[in-house]
Amino acid sequence: MGTVRLCDGRPAACAIRLRRSESPFGRAGIGGAADWAGSRAVSAWTVYPWRRRSFTACRVRRRAEVRALGQGRLWLALGAAVLIMGGVLATYTYITPLLTDRAGIPARAVPLVLIAFGIGALGGTAIGGRLGDHRPMVTTITASAATSLILLALIPASNSPVAAVILVFGMALAGFTVNPVVTSLAVRFAGDAPTLTSALTTSGYNTGITAGSLVAGRALDSSLGLTGPALVGAVFAALTLLPLIALALRGTTGPSRIIAHHTTDTAAEPETADASAATAR
Incomplete structure (x- = not known):
């Protein structure tokens, strides 16, 4: 469309x-x-x-968008997007039984914990946007490692309601710090064809949510019980380090300015003027 x-x-x-x-x-x-x-x-x-030129420009843009998919660094960034979101949402999807049955938090207070999660996610996005411009790889690698450690700590500490709330907040704060940086890197690697890449990044997040929630649901039904989703999230977050370290080794330098395709034809302006005059008559 x-x-x-x-x-x-x-x-x-x-x-x-x-x-x-x-x-x-x-x-x-x-x-x-x-x-x-x-x-x-x-x-x-x-x-x-003159509209025929716009159809030609569309075909040119589509080819450029597809060519951008050949960037290996782009797929590393997309892989990081899938894994980090899968890690955070694997735990978040099944956070209610962990809070109520294990931490002992009343069901009526769970929405307050979810608000804390939302505040952490907002703060993480702001931090990632601020730090990612200057130190993208340090920011994402540190945040991913912190997310994995927080989720691991949630397994034994979820018996305490206070610790559980703090760790849920920290999980969102650290996990969502990665998102804006990864999105920015993916668009940067695409150069002058960012449209399809932006859509793929969003699809990557949704893929991670689906995969993480699916695996976490299986873990919840296994012998791991209520701590299964947190363990799955910790593994996903730890795996995020693999594409991020690969990106750090390959370097993130590349086109940092997005240049939209624009075709200029000197003959287009007279034709446009003549057509406008003919329409007016």
Whole structure:
């Protein structure tokens, strides 16, 4: 949908998704939408010749986005995004039974603990954004190691309600420090093709959440019991160090300024002016 909107500006798919009763094409429904889309394409190709250059620019941008995926450093950054989010959310997904059944925190007080987690996540994001510009690898490696140690400490210390709350806050603070730095590195490695990379980074976080929660659920049902998710989270966070150390060894220097593709054609301006004048007449 985004590519269609970028190339044409008014995607026919938006009209197709409407109910027939709400369709601006009346009783014609999807058929009318297809006719309308076809007429729009013809007019864009014949009446507005300068638009053909925008279609070409779209194809160029798509090729650049795909070429950016060949960066090995990009996949290391995406791997770190998957693992760190899998570690934090593996524990967070099943944090309620740990707090109520093991730490002895009343169920009505669990939302307050979750608020503490949210404050920690907000603080970690701010810290990562502040420190990541100057020392990205030191920040991410330190935060990942701290996350793993905090989750390991949560296993024996979760018997104490005070310690459990503090460690849940620390888990969010340390874990979410990695996210903005990893996202920034991924976009930097993509150079002048950041759109697909940004989407893949978000998908990487969601993949980590899914994988971490799945493994943590299995651990919860195993002999590890309530401490299983925390152990799984600690392992995921520790594994995050592998791609981060590899990145540190390879270096993070690369295109730091995102340059959007822009095609300039000296003949485009006269044609645009002539077409505008013809439309006015």
